[in-house]
Amino acid sequence: MxxxxxxxxxxxxxxxxxxxxxxxxxxxxxxxxxxxxxxxxxxxxxxxxxxxxxxxxxxxxxxxxxxxxxxxxxxxxxxxxxxxxxxxxxxxxxxxxxxxxxxxxxxxxxxxxxxxxxxxxxxxxxxxxxxxxxxxxxxxxxxxxxxxxELSAPLIPVVQGITIMPLIGTIDTERAKLIMENLLHGVTKHNAEVVLMDITGVPVVDTMVAHHIIQAAEAVRLIGATCILVGIRPEIAQTIVNLGINLERFPTKSSLKKGFEAALELTGRRIIDMDGSGDKIEELLETLSKE
Amino acid sequence: MRIPILKLHNYLLISIQIELDDQTAIQFQEDLLHKIHETGATGVVIDLTSVDVIDSFIAKVLGDVVSMSNLMGAKVVLTGIQPAVAMTLIDLGIHLKDVPTALNLEQGLIKLRQTLEE
Structure with missing residues (x-):
């Protein structure tokens, strides 16, 4: 058949x-x-x-x-x-x-x-x-x-003692773990005194993400460095406060630029203009006040 | 097993290079406090670079040592906490809030000098 x-x-x-x-x-x-x-x-x-x-x-x-x-x-x-x-x-x-x-x-x-x-x-x-x-x-x-x-948690040493970790995209538990590991190992490897965590590219910060960020910052403090959270957009600031998350335990700045200046200050440095234009303005102000 | 405590001018240096068990930790706490009393040291650096495991009890003892030493007028800085150790501590919910930390012995000494000068 x-x-x-x-x-x-x-x-x-x-x-x-x-x-x-x-x-x-x-x-x-x-x-x-x-x-x-x-x-x-x-x-x-x-x-x-x-x-x-x-x-x-x-x-x-x-x-x-x-x-x-x-x-x-x-x-x-x-x-x-x-x-x-x-x-x-x-x-x-x-x-x-x-x-x-x-x-x-x-x-x-x-x-x-x-x-x-x-x-x-x-x-x-x-x-x-x-x-x-x-x-x-x-x-x-x-x-x-x-x-x-490979893309999820890069750590960039910019100057002696200061490293930056730019974060882009949503953070879940798995990624948060990776971020923390990379952060801590990077800090010890590069001998960083200050780490800037840039969350400009993180679309949503809810309690979970905030919790992970706080944990990472605390861990960084434990190994003897300072973590500054930068790139907090207005809407993120609103959500954080509305959710009642307390981020006051470590410094936060609105932009990477401001954060970097704060980091320089913490490591006892500052940026000066080579042509001394800053001094000129000060001189000008001084002469004005004399008049 | 006792942990050696070295004196350097006004400071005391301790490098923990063995796995801390509860008994050793308690012993260390006593020894350090006596040493502070004996020498009148104003600063203490505890280096944890070679410590791979810290459990909740040891963390508590370390925290206690710091507050006790502060009471006796000696500032303490913990240095060289390993990334893995930091992660475990955070996972355990131990934040060691009032304990100053530094990356390595050198930074620790600098930090100590800064806080003492203030």
Missing amino acids: NKKLQGLVLKNSDEIIRLWLRKVDQNHKKKLGQVAEVSDELFEGTNREFANVIFSMVENKGSTEELKTFSERLIQLGWPLSYLTDGMQVFRNVTVDYLLNQTEIVTKEDCIEVLHMVDDWIDPIIHHLVNEYSGNWENIVSLQKVALQ
Whole structure:
């Protein structure tokens, strides 16, 4: 029975492919058109290739080499997984319909056997395709995670004794932990007396984020440095006060520039103009006051 | 096991290089207070660079030592707390609020001199 049906399907592959193509064409052209710009020829060609892959899978079960190259190419082209899974569903329907029409089926058992057999052809293919796609996605996600981690907590030593940590984007618990680790190790490594934590790029400061920032600042104090929180925007200041968060335990400044000046002061330095224009103004003021 | 306490002019220097257990910590507390009494030191630097683990009890003892020494007229600075130790302390909710800290021994001595001059 099994062999007979397989033979029947293979013999009439052209007919099945024709039916399948018609259905696939109706179903997916619209859907795919939204995802990627696909020319008619490419769509036709891919459909034909897909059909060939399916039939070669039916013919010699288990040979996944063709399927693998095919799915890899589709992944590279960025075709959606739904194109393949929907295609397989349609193929299942078409094949079952065709077989049930062609063979004289008398008993329930025969019918079930046909269904089972078609399932046996199709399920491994779907399984393989889904695995390939999800593997690819997982790969991308892990790569992006690494990239994000690299960007998430940079520490920049600007001058002797002063380092800056610019923070951009939302802070969650995992990132907060990373921030604290980087901060503390950076402080000991660079021998920093003052650390400026710049939160200009942090869109939302809620109790959780504030808690993490306070913890990091406290830890910095414990290892013997000072942490200045800079880049507090008006709306952030409003939220912080409205939420009743107490940030008074360590210094805060509105901009990195002001924070840097404060840091210089803490380390016993200041910026002076080389051409002495500051002095000139002072002299001018002095002469004015004399008059 | 006793922790050596070194005298340098008006200051006392302590470098803790062993794993502190409760007994040693208590012993150290007593020794330091006696030493302050003996020498009349005005500043104390406790260097924790080689301490990898501080539990809540040791943290409490250290905090106590600082307040006790302050009572006896000696300012204390803790120096060289390791990042990992700082993180554990913060996680445990120990903030050592009134304890001055510094990055290393050198900075600690500078800080001590500054606070004593004020």
